[in-house]
Amino acid sequence: EIVMTQSPATLSVSPGARATLSCRASQSVGSNLAWYQQKPGQAPRLLIYGASTRATGIPARFSGSGSGTEFTLTISSLQSEDFAVYYCQQFNNWPQTFGQGTKVEIK
Amino acid sequence: QLQLQESGPGLVKPSETLSLTCTVSGDSISSSHYYWGWIRQPPGKGLEWIGSIYYSGSTYNNPSLKSRVTISVDTSKNQFSLKLNSVTAADTAVYFCARQYPGSSQPDALDYWGQGTVVTVSS
Numbered sequence: 001e002i003v004m005t006q007s008p009a010t011l012s013v014s015p016g017a018r019a020t021l022s023c024r025a026s027q028s029v030g031s032n033l034a035w036y037q038q039k040p041g042q043a044p045r046l047l048i049y050g051a052s053t054r055a056t057g058i059p060a061r062f063s064g065s066g067s068g069t070e071f072t073l074t075i076s077s078l079q080s081e082d083f084a085v086y087y088c089q090q091f092n093n094w095p096q097t098f099g100q101g102t103k104v105e106i107k
Numbered sequence: 108q109l110q111l112q113e114s115g116p117g118l119v120k121p122s123e124t125l126s127l128t129c130t131v132s133g134d135s136i137s138s139s140h141y142y143w144g145w146i147r148q149p150p151g152k153g154l155e156w157i158g159s160i161y162y163s164g165s166t167y168n169n170p171s172l173k174s175r176v177t178i179s180v181d182t183s184k185n186q187f188s189l190k191l192n193s194v195t196a197a198d199t200a201v202y203f204c205a206r207q208y209p210g211s212s213q214p215d216a217l218d219y220w221g222q223g224t225v226v227t228v229s230s
Contacts, residue, residue, distance in 0.1 A: 001171075032215060033214040036217075043203055043220035044154065044220060046216055049208065049215070049218075050216075055218060056218075074166070087153065087154055089154075089156075091210055091214065092212075094167065094213050094215075095156060095167075095170060096156050097156070098153055098155070098156070099153070100153045101153050
């Protein structure tokens with residue numbers, strides 16, 4: 001099973017600042033990676049799939065990059081509604097697995 | 108607008124079977140080319156993919172749950188279901204259903220989710 005490791009566990013960022021979240025895979029997953037945002041009491045929301053393609057309706061301030069084992073989610077200018085937990089998911093190898101999440105909190 | 112809604116008992120006794128149904132509206136399970144999946148989230152923890160099904164009945168299940176999982180589909184009701192047997196307290200979680208893109212080797216990104224339903228395993 002591929003282990004997805006996200007860092008940092010918690011990221012403290014000021015509104016308007018840039019946030020960079022990392023996701024590392026224990027072996028190559030190609031570009032078969034997605035990012036999700038989850039707010040308290042809500043279901044996750046798909047942000048990015050194919051490592052870098054924004055899902056429908058996702059603002060341009062969210063961008064994904066990387067391939068193989070190293071991936072990054074960047075939020076260019078944090079808005080109040082962006083403070084949440086972010087998960088990466090690989091679906092290159094079976095079973096598909098999620099990272100443990102990065103919490104983005106207000107600094 | 109596609110919507111998914113989970114339903115089922117919120118409390119299950121240890122060693123019994125957890126049964127949940129996901130009702131899909133706004134899209135037909137049998138006419139789309141998506142997979143339909145189950146994901147769970149224990150209290151305060153991360154996400155775990157349970158398994159997914161295609162309208163034809165083809166399934167992918169997480170081997171970590173061994174043979175305890177059965178996922179089925181009822182196209183006439185536009186629903187799919189999850190059964191998890193021999194439950195323990197470790198199966199206490201929020202259970203989500205979701206639509207999944209059909210990937211090249213297995214279902215991939217989950218683009219529409221239900222709101223989730225809390226299932227507690229306790230006597």
